[in-house]
Amino acid sequence: MAEPLFERLCLIGVGLIGSSIARVARARGDIARAVVANAKTPATLQRVRELGIADEVEADPARAVRGADGVILCVPVGAYAPVMEAIAPHLAPGCVLSDVGSTKGSVLRDLLPLTPSTVQLVPAHPLAGTEHSGPDAGFAELFQGRYCILTPPPGADPVAVERIAELWRRCGSMVETMDAATHDKVLAIVSHLPHLIAFTICGTADDLAQETREAVLKYAASGFRDFTRIAASDVDMWRDIFLNNREAVLEMLARFTEDAQALGRAIRWGQAAFIEDRIARGRKIRRGLIERKQA
């Protein structure tokens, strides 16, 4: 077996993503010699102890990071600033600081100014997840065959970047690198806008008159059901994503609204060719995605 990448890997937050990393580390043995878990609530800490997925469980984030050569923030992105304030003075020299957050410009904004010069910041975002949250929701196979995007700041130490890249490869992921602004634009359209639409459509259905709403729930076929799956996602996490990728989400929402209104107009005026074109584009994109997966 290869040498562990980290002697002491500290996970701040052990929900779906943090506990999945802990599970992979436990299952493989070549990611960290010891995993230290920190969480906000005593209930989560207790559950992590019961699950036996970490070597140490520590309630105080400042104590948790002491002596760690790797630290990964696995909390909602809105919690980064206060968490970083608490841990920054206690990060060991030479430590690699990473994260798994869904927005990346905000990570540089919140972490870089407080990162000691002896610590290397290498942000990451595994494009893998579910609508479930908490330590019980995690599983070791979550990252397998999925992309993980690294957004190292300009001038990042290539050795530190490679260490985080190798961590994700050992989790089964395909690693890509891009700048934070590009990441945030791409994710706004492929992930953040679809969630915004799902939350909204469920709210719209819920606002309908009692009678209609009941019929919607009773006859919910796959279209509406697919939206309800992602609309079941964690409230804190998604509030923080929207607030921390504001510009890109609003830009994609504006484009989407314009396009949706154009389709609405075509329906109003009976423009069959326009409607057919929009549907055909959707089919083409879906086919392309499936072909890429099979290739």
Ligand SMILES: NC(=O)C1=CN([C@@H]2O[C@H](COP(=O)(O)OP(=O)(O)OC[C@H]3O[C@@H](n4cnc5c(N)ncnc54)[C@H](O)[C@@H]3O)[C@@H](O)[C@H]2O)C=CC1
């Ligand atoms: N859920 C998903 O599908 C994915 C989530 N992410 C990102 O991963 C991060 C974690 O998400 P999940 O594991 O899904 O969330 P989760 O809700 O399952 O777990 C979050 C953890 O953070 C802790 N926490 C929350 N607020 C905190 C605070 N103020 N201070 C300290 N700890 C705090 C919670 O106690 C919990 O242990 C988020 O930044 C999210 O954007 C990235 C990829 C996929």
Ligand SMILES: O=C(O)C(=O)Cc1ccc(O)cc1
């Ligand atoms: O459950 C789903 O469909 C997801 O889209 C999961 C997800 C949520 C947030 C991310 O930043 C990445 C993946």
